[in-house]
Amino acid sequence: MSEQKIYKPKPISGFPEWLPEYRAVELEWMDKIRAVFESYGFCNIETPAVEEIDALTAKGGETEKEIYTLTRLHAEEGDKEARLALHFDLTVPMARYVAQHFGALSFPFKRYQMQKSWRGERPQKGRYREFYQCDIDVVNIDDLPLHFDAELPAVLFEAYQKLGIPPVELRISNRKIIMGYLAGLGINDPGVVTRTLDKLDKVGPDGVLKMLAAAGVSETVAQKALAFVNIKTADSGFAEQVQSLGVSSELLTQGVAELKFVTDNLSHLPKGSIVADLGIIRGLDYYTGTVLEARFREGDPLAIGGGGRYDDLAGSFIHQKLPGIGVSIGLTRLFGLLMDKGAIQPGSKSPTQLLVVLPEEARRAEASATAQKLRTRGYNVELYHSDTKIKKQLAYAEKKGIPYVWFPPFKDGQPHEVKNMKSGEQAQADPATWAEKK
RNA sequence: GCGGCCGUAGCUCAGUGGUAGAGCGCUUGGUUGUGGUCCAAGAUGUCGUGGGUUCAAUCCCCAUCGGUCGCCCCA
Numbered sequence: 457m458s459e460q461k462i463y464k465p466k467p468i469s470g471f472p473e474w475l476p477e478y479r480a481v482e483l484e485w486m487d488k489i490r491a492v493f494e495s496y497g498f499c500n501i502e503t504p505a506v507e508e509i510d511a512l513t514a515k516g517g518e519t520e521k522e523i524y525t526l527t528r529l530h531a532e533e534g535d536k537e538a539r540l541a542l543h544f545d546l547t548v549p550m551a552r553y554v555a556q557h558f559g560a561l562s563f564p565f566k567r568y569q570m571q572k573s574w575r576g577e578r579p580q581k582g583r584y585r586e587f588y589q590c591d592i593d594v595v596n597i598d599d600l601p602l603h604f605d606a607e608l609p610a611v612l613f614e615a616y617q618k619l620g621i622p623p624v625e626l627r628i629s630n631r632k633i634i635m636g637y638l639a640g641l642g643i644n645d646p647g648v649v650t651r652t653l654d655k656l657d658k659v660g661p662d663g664v665l666k667m668l669a670a671a672g673v674s675e676t677v678a679q680k681a682l683a684f685v686n687i688k689t690a691d692s693g694f695a696e697q698v699q700s701l702g703v704s705s706e707l708l709t710q711g712v713a714e715l716k717f718v719t720d721n722l723s724h725l726p727k728g729s730i731v732a733d734l735g736i737i738r739g740l741d742y743y744t745g746t747v748l749e750a751r752f753r754e755g756d757p758l759a760i761g762g763g764g765r766y767d768d769l770a771g772s773f774i775h776q777k778l779p780g781i782g783v784s785i786g787l788t789r790l791f792g793l794l795m796d797k798g799a800i801q802p803g804s805k806s807p808t809q810l811l812v813v814l815p816e817e818a819r820r821a822e823a824s825a826t827a828q829k830l831r832t833r834g835y836n837v838e839l840y841h842s843d844t845k846i847k848k849q850l851a852y853a854e855k856k857g858i859p860y861v862w863f864p865p866f867k868d869g870q871p872h873e874v875k876n877m878k879s880g881e882q883a884q885a886d887p888a889t890w891a892e893k894k
Numbered sequence: 895g896c897g898g899c900c901g902u903a904g905c906u907c908a909g910u911g912g913u914a915g916a917g918c919g920c921u922u923g924g925u926u927g928u929g930g931u932c933c934a935a936g937a938u939g940u941c942g943u944g945g946g947u948u949c950a951a952u953c954c955c956c957a958u959c960g961g962u963c964g965c966c967c968c969a
Contacts, residue, residue, distance in 0.1 A: 464942085469961060521895095522967080545969085573969090578895090580963060589969065651967090738968095749969095759969060786969030815927075850929035866927060877929070 470577075470585030472792060477857075480803035482791055485619055486570055489590050489785060492615040493568040496607070498592050501567050503549040505574075506540045511552050514772035515742060522575040542574040546591040547742075547769070547782060554595055555773030564596040564604075570787070581796070582758045582789045590615075593782030595769065600779040602714060605746040605765055606721035612750060612761060612783040613725055621752075621794065624760070627688075627733035628718060628748040631764070632711025633698065634737060637684055640703035641677050649673060650737045653685045657735075657757050661686075685735035691723065692716045694732040711745075718746055728753065742766045746781060760790040804857050808838040809892070810874075811853040812862045817843045819864065826864045826872065829887040837862075853877055860892070 467473075474482060490500075506526060513520050526540040543549045546569045554565060570590045579585055592611060594604050609626050616624040634653075638646045652667045659667070661682055668678040680701065687697045695712050715732060722730045738747045743764035750761035763783030770778045794800050812827040814820060820843075827839040838858070840849045853861045854877060862885075863873040874890060875882040 466942090466960070575968075577967070578965090579961095580965095583968075587969070762969070784969070789969050813928090846928050848929090852929085854929045861928085863927085875928075880929090882928080 470579030470583070472584055472586070472788060474795075475802075475805075477802035477805045478795065478800060480805075480807075481800055482787075484803065485787065485791070486588075486590070488618045489615045489787075490568070490570065492611060492618055493590075493592050496566075496592075496611050498566045498568040498611075501550075501553060501569055502571060503543070503546070503553055503569070505542055505572070507543050507549055507552065508539050509541045510539070511773075512541055512543060512548055515548065522577045524574050524576050544575045545573050546571060546589055546784070547593070550591070550593060550595075550782075551770040551778075552773055554778060555770040555776075558774060558776065564594050564600065566592070566594045568592040582756070582793050584788050584792065587786070587788035590785040590787050591763075591782055592784075593780050595778050595780035598777050598779070600765075600781065602717055603721070604781050605714065606718045608763065608781055608783045609718070609722060609730075609748055610725065612748075612763070612785065613729060615785060616750065616761070621790070622755070622799075623729070623753040624750055625729050625731055625753045626722075626748050626750050627731045627736045628715065628722075628746065629732065629734050629736040630711040630715040630718075630746050631737070631743050632707045632745060633715060633734060634684070634711075636705040636708030636711055637698070637701075637703055638681065640705045640708060641680060643673065643677065643681075649681060653681060653735065654737045656682075656685060685737075687732075687734040689732050690728065690730070692719050692732065694719075694734060698734070714745060738762060738764060742769060748783065750785075756793060758789065758793065759786065760793070761785045806838075806856045806858060807836045808856065808858045809835050810837045810860045810862050811849070811856075811858045812837060812839045812864060813846060813849050814840045814843045815846075815864065815866045819866075823864045826862065826887050830862070830890075833888075835892075850877075862887075 494500075509523070509525060512523055523544055524542040525538070526542070527538055528535060531538065550567065550569065554561065568591060570588060572586055572588055574586050576585060577583070592608060594600065594608065609628065613624070613626055634650060635646055638649060643649055648671050649668065652664055652671065655667070656664050664682060665675075665678050668681070669675065673681070680703075684698070684701060687694050689697070692715075695716055698708070698712055719730060719732050736747055736749050738749065744767040745765035747764035748762055749759045751757055751759055761784055763781070765779070765781040767779050768777055769780050770776065791800070810827075810830055812823050812830070814823050824839055827837045830837045840852065850861060852858075859877055861875045861877060863875065863882075865872060871884045872887060873882055874885040
């Protein structure tokens with residue numbers, strides 16, 4: 457034993473990591489999500505972890521103060537790296553990417569990205585400082601058919617379905633509706649009002665009214681706004697309810713028509729999975745039309761995904777009008793929430809399917825060749841690392857959850873044998889022909 | 895940036911003003927080529943860090959760092 461001082465390892469808040477058996481599940485999820493995205497023709501890109509600070513902040517907004525910037529430990533004044541920072545989402549990097557490779561891309565550009573993002577905020581339940589997001593976006597030049605506003609939520613929903621998690625619902629609205637409505641009410645600072653209304657789930661109607669009063673909104677207007685965001689319908693019935701509130705504006709009418717189109721085109725999804733919810737507003741200020749949030753139908757009201765339409769995402773990067781719509785799965789949040797509830801069934805601790813026993817050092821060459829033979833036939837095979845007791849070698853397989861143990865000949869002329877660890881059965885086998893019984 | 899709670903073996907935690915324990919895990923053994931159960935033995939801690947009070951502090955006080963939950967904001 458060394459006398460070396462140890463640095464006691466500790467978790468870093470907001471930077472999650474999982475044991476192999478759980479990471480295996482996370483990887484499986486990513487494969488499934490990816491398969492759904494590709495089945496709709498989305499291609500993959502990966503952008504660097506870092507962007508220039510100027511690129512990240514080009515759009516402005518609240519997220520700015522959460523950006524992690526990059527410096528070298530021994531940075532000197534005027535260090536060039538100081539202009540770099542970690543991206544806080546995948547949308548801004550995509551916008552930059554599209555603008556940069558504009559001439560080489562084909563439009564509508566449909567891409568997905570599954571990468572980590574970083575935000576320097578205080579972690580809490582379902583909230584991390586390093587997290588995976590799985591984004592899909594469609595970007596086009598000048599105009600983007602409304603049809604995509606229905607297709608992307610459908611893709612998102614299908615991805616959730618494939619994961620085998622508790623039922624998810626998509627709550628959909630359209631920014632034009634709330635903006636048109638508030639304008640009709642004569643509210644000139646929709647930012648404060650929408651942010652307050654967005655908290656309805658958390659603070660309740662009374663809380664919202666109080667906060668609105670504090671923001672200088674009159675009681676009657678506040679009541680109307682509250683009635684508005686309470687509108688939730690499983691189909692296009694919201695349209696009548698909006699009309700009955702007696703406010704009208706061109707923007708409002710347009711928004712209602714768009715949302716109606718979207719809900720109508722999503723009516724094929726299972727009952728209860730789509731809700732037109734005018735209380736969905738969403739913080740990100742680049743959204744201009746359809747907005748949506750995904751959450752579990754029961755339990756935590758936290759968003760496990762979301763997205764929306766933006767009229768002009770890359771406007772700060774290129775003189776081209778590039779409207780788009782994107783949705784995103786908050787993979788780490790989704791996974792973390794279910795982990796906390798103990799709802800993730802752990803996978804295997806190791807990908808190994810077969811453990812080849814090493815009977816004695818003198819037989820290593822033969823055991824190694826056996827393992828290699830089985831690998832060429834497509835199995836994941838591990839050769840036990842030392843010639844310790846068979847007992848220990850089996851215990852190792854047991855502990856790692858390796859389903860089969862392969863016994864090469866212990867003496868010349870003996871046959872190979874394979875043992876099924878679950879049933880305990882053991883039988884002669886040939887490495888060239890053995891197959892796992894399903 | 896702000897507030898509540900917490901910080902004791904690898905993990906989950908108990909405990910006392912006189913320098914520490916349980917369960918799980920880990921290692922070894924229960925002979926000859928076979929695991930999961932059982933039994934036995936064993937290893938492990940500057941009781942987060944710094945300061946103060948005290949004859950004496952893991953326990954009291956202060957600070958600090960870290961964790962966690964919440965606020966702001968957000969997936």
